[in-house]
Amino acid sequence: MKEKGILIVLSGPSGVGKGTVRKAVFSRPDATFAYSISMTTRKPREGEVDGVDYFFKSREEFERLIKEGKLLEYAEYVGHYYGTPIDYVKETLASGKDVFLEIEVQGAKQVREKFPDGLFIFLMPPSLDELKKRIVGRGTESIELIHNRMEAAKKEIELTSMYDYIVENDDVERAVDKINAIVQAEHCRSERVIDKYIKMLEVE
Ligand SMILES: Nc1ncnc2c1ncn2[C@@H]1O[C@H](COP(=O)(O)OP(=O)(O)OP(=O)(O)O)[C@@H](O)[C@H]1O
C-alpha cells in the first residue's frame, strides 16, 4: 500500500492569528510539513514574493483555473479570490509528506467535503474582546470592516463542530506546541502507521 501524508488544515476567524501561528510552525527547526502555497488575486504586500508567500494571479487567470478544476478549494474573501492548487496537495500527500493549509473557514468546509480524513484544527481566540483587539491592533481594517469581521467571527465560531480539534491561540508558541502534538498523535493513531507495521510483518 502507498504511503500517505496527513492533510492538516488550520482555520479560524479573521484576526485570530492563523498567519502568525503558521509562520511560527514553519520557523521551528524540526518542522517536517510541506506548506501549500495558495493562489490569490490580491496584490502583493511589501516584502511578499510571488511563489513564496502566494502565487499572485489576475482575476481572469484565477477564474480559468477554477473552470479547469485546478483548485482543491477557493473562496472570495474581502473582495479577492484565494485558493489551494490541487496538484501540489495530491502529489505531496502521495509522496508520504504531510501538507499544511492555512485557509479561511469557507475554504476549510470545502476541503472537509473532499478530504474527510484530513486533520482539521480551528484556532480559537481567548475571547471576542481579544479578537477585536487583535484586528484593531493590526491596523489593516476600517471601523466598518472590523464590525463585519466580528459579526462573521461569531458565526464561524458556531461552526466549530466540523473540526477535529480546537486550539486556543492565547500564546503563539503554546499554540504551535499543541498543533505539533495533535499531528504527532494523529500519526500514531492513523492507519498510515498500521499500514507500515503490516508491511513490516509481510517482509519478515
Ligand atoms: N497569541 C497572540 N497573542 C497576541 N497577538 C497575537 C497572537 N497571535 C496573533 N496575534 C496578532 O494578531 C493580529 C492578527 O494576526 P494574523 O494576521 O496572523 O491573523 P489571521 O487569522 O491570519 O488574520 P486574517 O485571516 O484576517 O488574515 C496580528 O497583529 C498578530 O501579531
Ligand SMILES: Nc1nc2c(ncn2[C@@H]2O[C@H](COP(=O)(O)O)[C@@H](O)[C@H]2O)c(=O)[nH]1
Ligand atoms: N480559502 C482560502 N483562504 C486562504 C487561502 N490562502 C490564504 N487564505 C486566507 O485568506 C485570508 C486573508 O489572507 P491575507 O494573506 O490576505 O491576509 C486569511 O484568513 C488566510 O487564512 C486559500 O488558499 N484558500
